[in-house]
Amino acid sequence: MTIRVLLADDQTLVRASFAMLVASAGDMEVVAEAGTGREAVELARSARADLVVMDIRMPDLDGIEATRLIAADDDLAGVKVLVLTTYDTDEHIVEALRAGASGFLVKDIRPAELLDAIRTVAAGESLLSPGPTSRLIARFLRAPHAATSPAGGPGGLSERERQVLTLVARGLNNTEIAEALELSPLTAKTHVSRIMGKLGARDRAQLVIVAYESGLVIPGAV
Secondary structure: OOEEEEEEOOOHHHHHHHHHHHHOOOOEEEEEEEOOHHHHHHHHHHOOOOEEEEEOOOOOOOHHHHHHHHHHOHHHOOOEEEEEEOOOOHHHHHHHHHHOOOEEEEOOOOHHHHHHHHHHHHOOOOEOOHHHHHHHHHHHHOOOOOOOOOOOOHHHOOHHHHHHHHHHHOOOOHHHHHHHHOOOHHHHHHHHHHHHHHHOOOOHHHHHHHHHHOOOOOOOOO
16 A cells, blocks of 8 residues: 655745655655645645644644644544654654654654654554653653643553553553563554553553553653
């Protein structure tokens, strides 16, 4: 299958560069480009995009609000959002994850990393690298203005599910979780799916936030 990509960034040069890169991959294509968040929401629907590469800082409607609108639209349930940001906007990353983004990247990544990230998110996995994700979420949740998670706390989880959630929060994928807990990858995947159902989380990104906000994972401990 070809991954249909929508590029949303207010800088024409950035969009052009990303468009050339995506076009060079045989398994994906750029179906539309948006210069504002509102355009991104409209084009996600009309262009039938599978994934939106979304900049946070855009005019008219920022990337966080655009992500929230896409995630809340039942007609766009299959559309994934991959947020682009910089390290000086940590709180925006967490807000984007809360809004429904499936992952984030910094703009100075290598070309191959962007293509791999698109494939990862399009396949239904969250892009949560252990180091940056843990540091960013932990730093934001220590702030007094941190909001509560949209999902419930982990109180109803079994001990095994709490172990799995902890590893998800550390950025491990299903295979790595399986190895750490001596499970089969399928069993690990089943645990993750069951945890999302119990907590009302839409994806692994929200599971990370729940783990930190509930105290299951201590900020700075990862």
